[in-house]
Amino acid sequence: MASRDLIQKLLPTCQRCRRLRRKCDTQLPDCRLCQKAGAECTLFDHALQQALPRAYVQSLLTRLEHLKAVKETLETSPRSVPLQQSSLVALHHKTVSIASRKATASPQHIITIPQDGHSFDKHFPISASPNRSRFFGSSSVFALSVEVLHHASTKGIISSEYEPPFLKPNDHQEPEQYLSYDNYGQPESVRHHCATFFASSNILYGVVDENVSDLDLSAYFNLRSSGTLPLSLHGADAHSYFRISMMCAIACATQARYFPNRVAESMAYYHDALPCVEEVTSDVSSASLQALLLLTIFCLFYPRKGDIWKLLDYACRLSVELGYHTESEGSDIVEDEAQRKLRRSTFWGLYAIERITGQLFGRGSDLPESIITTEYPSIVSTTSDIDQQTLQPMSIAHHYRLVYLRSELFKALYLPASPPIYDWTWYKDRCATLKDWRRDLDVSDELAGVATVTCDVGYNSTMCFIFQPIMLNAVKATESEEFSIEEMQGIKAVPQDNYHSAIALINTYEKLIRAPVDSPLGIYPMTFLSAHYIYLAGLTLMAHALLALDGRIGVLQKMEDLSIEENGQGITEELDWSGLWEASNSGLVLLQWCAERWPGMEGMRDIYMKLAGRVLPEMARKRLL
Numbered sequence: 120m121a122s123r124d125l126i127q128k129l130l131p132t133c134q135r136c137r138r139l140r141r142k143c144d145t146q147l148p149d150c151r152l153c154q155k156a157g158a159e160c161t162l163f164d165h166a167l168q169q170a171l172p173r174a175y176v177q178s179l180l181t182r183l184e185h186l187k188a189v190k191e192t193l194e195t196s197p198r199s200v201p202l203q204q205s206s207l208v209a210l211h212h213k214t215v216s217i218a219s220r221k222a223t224a225s226p227q228h229i230i231t232i233p234q235d236g237h238s239f240d241k242h243f244p245i246s247a248s249p250n251r252s253r254f255f256g257s258s259s260v261f262a263l264s265v266e267v268l269h270h271a272s273t274k275g276i277i278s279s280e281y282e283p284p285f286l287k288p289n290d291h292q293e294p295e296q297y298l299s300y301d302n303y304g305q306p307e308s309v310r311h312h313c314a315t316f317f318a319s320s321n322i323l324y325g326v327v328d329e330n331v332s333d334l335d336l337s338a339y340f341n342l343r344s345s346g347t348l349p350l351s352l353h354g355a356d357a358h359s360y361f362r363i364s365m366m367c368a369i370a371c372a373t374q375a376r377y378f379p380n381r382v383a384e385s386m387a388y389y390h391d392a393l394p395c396v397e398e399v400t401s402d403v404s405s406a407s408l409q410a411l412l413l414l415t416i417f418c419l420f421y422p423r424k425g426d427i428w429k430l431l432d433y434a435c436r437l438s439v440e441l442g443y444h445t446e447s448e449g450s451d452i453v454e455d456e457a458q459r460k461l462r463r464s465t466f467w468g469l470y471a472i473e474r475i476t477g478q479l480f481g482r483g484s485d486l487p488e489s490i491i492t493t494e495y496p497s498i499v500s501t502t503s504d505i506d507q508q509t510l511q512p513m514s515i516a517h518h519y520r521l522v523y524l525r526s527e528l529f530k531a532l533y534l535p536a537s538p539p540i541y542d543w544t545w546y547k548d549r550c551a552t553l554k555d556w557r558r559d560l561d562v563s564d565e566l567a568g569v570a571t572v573t574c575d576v577g578y579n580s581t582m583c584f585i586f587q588p589i590m591l592n593a594v595k596a597t598e599s600e601e602f603s604i605e606e607m608q609g610i611k612a613v614p615q616d617n618y619h620s621a622i623a624l625i626n627t628y629e630k631l632i633r634a635p636v637d638s639p640l641g642i643y644p645m646t647f648l649s650a651h652y653i654y655l656a657g658l659t660l661m662a663h664a665l666l667a668l669d670g671r672i673g674v675l676q677k678m679e680d681l682s683i684e685e686n687g688q689g690i691t692e693e694l695d696w697s698g699l700w701e702a703s704n705s706g707l708v709l710l711q712w713c714a715e716r717w718p719g720m721e722g723m724r725d726i727y728m729k730l731a732g733r734v735l736p737e738m739a740r741k742r743l744l
Contacts, residue, residue, distance in 0.1 A: 127180070128145055130145040130147075130162065130176065131162055132162075133150050133161060133173065134161050134170060135153055135156075135158055135161070136152055136153075139152075147173055147176060147177040147180070148160065148172070148174035148176075149173060159172055161173065162176075167439070171489075171490055172489050174489040175490050177489075178487040178488075181530075181534065182484075182534070184536055185483055185534055186483075188536030188537075237595060238257075239257035239262045239591050239595075240254070240262065241254070241255045241259075241261060241262050241265055242254055242255075243255060254481070255481050256481015256533060257587070258479070258481045258529060258584065258587065259479060260479070260651055260654050260655040260658060262481065262587075263590065263591060263594075263655070263658050264658055266594045266595055266662075267662050267665065267730065268726065268730070269598065270597065270598050271661075271665060271730060271733070273599070274598070274668075276665075276734060276737060277729055277733050298380075298384060302384060303387055303388075304343060309336070309339070309340075309363065309367055311370075312366065312367040312370035312371060313363065313366050313367065315642055316366040316367075316373075317332070318508075318511075318569070319370070319569050319643065320369050320370075320416055320644050322512055322569050323468065323471075323515060323570065323573060323644065324412065324416060324464075324465075324469075325461070325467070325496065325512075326412045326464075326465055327409065327413075328457060328461045336363060338355070338356060338360070339359055339360055339363040342356060348394070349393075349395050350394040352394075352395055357395045357399055358399050358406045358410070360392075360395060361392045361399045361410060362409070362410075362413065364389070364391040364392035365392050365414070365417060366413070367385075367388040368385045368386075368388035368389040369385075369413070369417055369420065371384045371385035372417070372644075373642055373643075373645075374636075375420075375716075376632070376645055376716070377636045385421075389417060389424070396414070403437065403440055403441065404441075407437060408434060408438060408441060408469075411437065412434055412465065412468065412469060412472075415427060415430045415431060415434060415469075416472075419644070419646035419647060419648060420644070420646050420647070422647050422717070431469075431472065431477075432485065434469055434473075435473060435485055438465075438469055439486070439490070443465065443469075444466060444486070444490055444491050444492070445490070445491070445492045445493060446492050446494060462493075463495070463496050466493050467495065467496065467516070467519040470491075470522065470523075471518065471519060473486060474525065475522065475525075475648060476648065478529050478533075478584070479648060479651045481533065483529075484526070488523065488526060488527075495516045495519055495520065496512075496515070496516040496519075505566070507639060510562065510566050510570070510571065511568040511569060514562075514570045514571050514574060515570040515573065517559065517574055518573050518574050520556060521577045524552065524553065524556065525577075525581050525584065528549065528584065528585055532588055533588070540592075543675070543681065543683055543689045544683060546585070546614070550582075550585070550616060550678035550679065551678070551679070553578065553581060553585075557574075560574055567640060568640070569642065569644070572627065575623075575627050576624065576649075576652060578620070579623045579627065579656075580620075580624060580655065580656075582617050582620035583617045583624070583659045584655075586617040587617075590613060590617070590662045590663075592610060593610050594662050594666065597610075597665075597669045597672060611672065611691075612672060612674060612689055612691050613672055613673075613674060614674075614675050614678060615674050615675060615676075615677060615694050616677055617659050617663075618659065618660065618663045618674075618694065620656075621655075621657070621659040621660050621702070622656075622660070622698050622699075624652060624653070624655075624656040625656045625702050625705050628649065628652070628709050631643050632709065645716070647720075650710075650713040650716075650717060650720055650723065653706060653709045653713060654710065654727065656702075657707075657710065657731075658727070660702060660703060660706070661730045661734055663694070664699070664734045664735070664738055665734060667696075667738065668734070668738060668741065668743070673691035674691055674692065675689040675690070675691055675692075676690050696738070696744050699735070699738075700744065707727060710723055710724040710728075711724055
């Protein structure tokens with residue numbers, strides 16, 4: 120594989136130097152002349168037929184280095200990785216903008232870049248394929264799960280012996296439901312499902328234009344009444360039939376938490392749509408991208424029904440080929456306002472799914488920010504005099520901004536092969552940016568809906584996400600009783616913001632599960648991403664509890680109040696544990712619901728139940744609760 124230096128030498132002259140007839144160099148992310156002039160350094164990509172910034176090339180090279188490091192780790196590491204001492208050192212500071220498109224952080228903020236430290240990236244063997252493994256990066260909740268379990272077993276809090284749960288023969292099968300033909304395919308029921316889709320999943324991902332759905336419904340009803348087989352459909356008829364079928368399948372999946380028989384109905388609509396898949400995804404068009412996204416959203420509810428990574432890969436490639444990632448001014452493409460609005464919402468919906476799914480599994484993105492110029496959909500500027508229904512599609516654009524900020528954090532914290540360790544000022548600055556984002560959408564419970572709750576979930580999960588590297592290092596460093604505080608290489612305190620956000624995250628999901636069926640929160644799409652967030656919140660609480668039992672690491676003040684001493688250390692204080700019991704119990708109930716909803720996810724419930732059942736009583740014995 121070509122080295123970074125070799126690839127960099129092949130860079131062509133940038134457009135500015137070519138225009139000015141100046142000698143260019145291959146420096147990244149900008150050549151020296153463009154850097155000196157403060158101009159963006161771009162080159163022309165003949166494959167895409169458009170100008171791309173050199174920062175895009177740099178992001179691809181960084182991604183390549185990360186993949187090479189993962190590949191080398193997989194090839195050279197034994198099945199059982201020996202325990203290694205975590206590396207953290209002392210601190211110091213300076214400010215960097217979170218929205219910067221540069222992949223590298225200011226060196227003044229970096230404490231150290233570990234050379235041979237313990238890697239938190241994990242490769243889990245696949246039981247069905249003994250010679251294969253599945254990669255989960257350190258941003259994944261499963262990386263935290265491994266470290267928390269190992270810490271607890273090393274300390275003797277839980278048994279280190281594996282105790283497989285007792286499984287009934289059909290435990291890993293989808294629960295059997297029966298299809299009610301009183302609803303399935305009936306015009307009134309189909310219209311109700313479409314309305315549910317537009318009020319829930321389509322708010323979050325903006326895939327279908329509601330204003331043209333009546334034409335699709337007419338075509339769908341005509342095709343069903345005529346008895347036409349889906350496999351024989353072509354062109355516009357195939358797209359209309361597929362769209363309505365998938366919208367109904369997704370809506371039924373959304374309603375299944377209240378009506379279990381909706382699972383069978385969802386599958387029936389999905390199987391109606393399957394014969395059309397090849398026809399509706401075979402060409403390079405907006406309708407094909409729409410079809411791929413509908414399949415992707417369906418897989419968020421039923422992860423076993425498709426390969427979400429391939430769907431996202433195809434969708435991202437197609438979106439770039441169609442130019443969805445950039446504004447079309449100056450090109451030959453003519454759009455009316457409705458088309459422009461749909462293009463933007465579709466692209467940012469795809470961006471949100473691709474980014475969040477990848478980060479929950481610890482995987483980098485193949486759609487770098489450096490090529491994105493598409494504007495956000497309309498953003499809410501004030502919540503006064505806005506009703507609940509109007510607020511939802513406007514506030515989801517606010518969530519897209521958070522996903523962008525979160526992506527920048529992922530690149531800084533998780534993407535490098537040897538992630539740097541940052542000082543508390545770096546974290547304080549980024550938390551301030553997140554707080555500002557949160558403050559811009561502070562709405563009352565009366566205005567709460569699918570989009571505003573998504574913003575709440577996004578904020579609190581991001582607070583857990585940003586501090587996960589610190590928690591991983593702290594849990595790892597305190598495994599052994601032999602190390603003194605000086606030998607723990609600078610780990611003297613952990614933040615408390617992620618503890619409070621974990622409790623808030625559990626409370627939000629409990630509110631969703633308990634919401635009445637006919638309420639705005641009753642149609643919130645509970646996908647397998649929700650299960651990951653609930654598990655992340657629970658393990659964040661357990662990580663804090665284990666560190667409290669160890670007693671050698673303090674807890675910082677909240678980031679917004681944090682005072683930093685001259686030596687770079689933050690001021691610590693006592694953490695209020697009063698909400699832990701209730702949040703832990705609620706988290707266990709939610710994980711039980713997830714285990715029933717998604718067969719195969721019992722492991723998350725079992726691990727959390729095992730940890731909480733031993734850790735919390737131990738805290739009570741030590742009078743920490």
